[in-house]
Amino acid sequence: MSVAKKEYKRVTVKSLIEMKQNGEKISMLTSYDYSMAKIVDAANVDVILVGDSASNVIAGHETTLPITLDQMIYHASSVVRAAKRALVVVDIPFGSYQSDSKEALRSAIRIMKESGGHAVKVEGGEEIQESVKRILQAGIPVMGHLGLTPQSIYKFGTYTVRAKEEAEAKKLKEDAKMLEELGCFGIVLEKIPAKLAKEVAESVSIPIIGIGAGNGVDGQVLVVHDLLGMTHEFNPRFLRRYMNLYEEMSGAISQYVDDVKSKDFPNEDEQY
Ligand code: KIV
Numbered sequence: 001m002s003v004a005k006k007e008y009k010r011v012t013v014k015s016l017i018e019m020k021q022n023g024e025k026i027s028m029l030t031s032y033d034y035s036m037a038k039i040v041d042a043a044n045v046d047v048i049l050v051g052d053s054a055s056n057v058i059a060g061h062e063t064t065l066p067i068t069l070d071q072m073i074y075h076a077s078s079v080v081r082a083a084k085r086a087l088v089v090v091d092i093p094f095g096s097y098q099s100d101s102k103e104a105l106r107s108a109i110r111i112m113k114e115s116g117g118h119a120v121k122v123e124g125g126e127e128i129q130e131s132v133k134r135i136l137q138a139g140i141p142v143m144g145h146l147g148l149t150p151q152s153i154y155k156f157g158t159y160t161v162r163a164k165e166e167a168e169a170k171k172l173k174e175d176a177k178m179l180e181e182l183g184c185f186g187i188v189l190e191k192i193p194a195k196l197a198k199e200v201a202e203s204v205s206i207p208i209i210g211i212g213a214g215n216g217v218d219g220q221v222l223v224v225h226d227l228l229g230m231t232h233e234f235n236p237r238f239l240r241r242y243m244n245l246y247e248e249m250s251g252a253i254s255q256y257v258d259d260v261k262s263k264d265f266p267n268e269d270e271q272y
Helices: 013-022 034-042 069-082 101-115 126-137 150-156 166-182 194-203 245-261
Strands: 026-030 047-050 087-091 119-121 142-147 186-190 208-211 219-222
Touching: 013 026, 013 087, 034 047, 034 069, 047 069, 047 219, 069 087, 069 101, 101 119, 101 126, 126 142, 126 166, 142 166, 166 186, 166 194, 186 194, 194 208
Parallel strands: 026 047, 026 219, 047 087, 087 119, 119 142, 142 186, 186 208, 208 219
Antiparallel strands: none
8 A cells, every 4th residue: 555655854753753653664774884874865764773783794793792882973973974864873882871871871972972863772671761761861862672682692592583472572562662651762673573563563652663573563674784685694584685785796896806817907998
């Protein structure tokens, strides 16, 4: 079913709530640098997430845990310079908000002040409610993240689907309600059963953005390198690849090497 789309010069947290009310699905994609963010923004993606997945796809770490607050601010400030339309949401990295709510607020303020991002995202529910409350009280928009929360990967042990058991599903529903009541403007639900995600989306008034959470939610988010097929070894069931950029890039770079070796590059027209 096609939905009449309102034009937004600049997407705000209010626009996202309006999109949910109007039944317009929200598109969200990661970016970590200026050049990629420029392309993503020009393609009218509603929300650019400067995800701590930069730890994996940019820095090559196995988990999202090692990335620092300074590194997140560096990535976010590059993205903010490129984003003319999208709302820029920045992950607060592991170790920068879990100790106490004052540390959480200090980290959120540094992100807002030093990167120019428009909102922050944090992982977890009831355990971090004091931090969420304090950040919101300072006037900083907060997005929640429930389900598979990669900053807790060593607690889970694996990246498999979360909340399949009743007890975990119940806690997730309660956490989503709590984040809504605190004043969060949206929640990412990662890798949970589609039926549960739909139920959560229908039970709250704020947008629910899914990744591996089915089609019954208010929007979708992917890591841009996965969508473009640059991370060719990562093949989760939820991922739709729109390109095989890994092959395209490898082919182009191999051709360049051949051209240099064979003295074909540069030719007469490519020199001064
Ligand atoms: O860091 C990230 O890219 C994320 C998305 C997977 C939602 O949190």
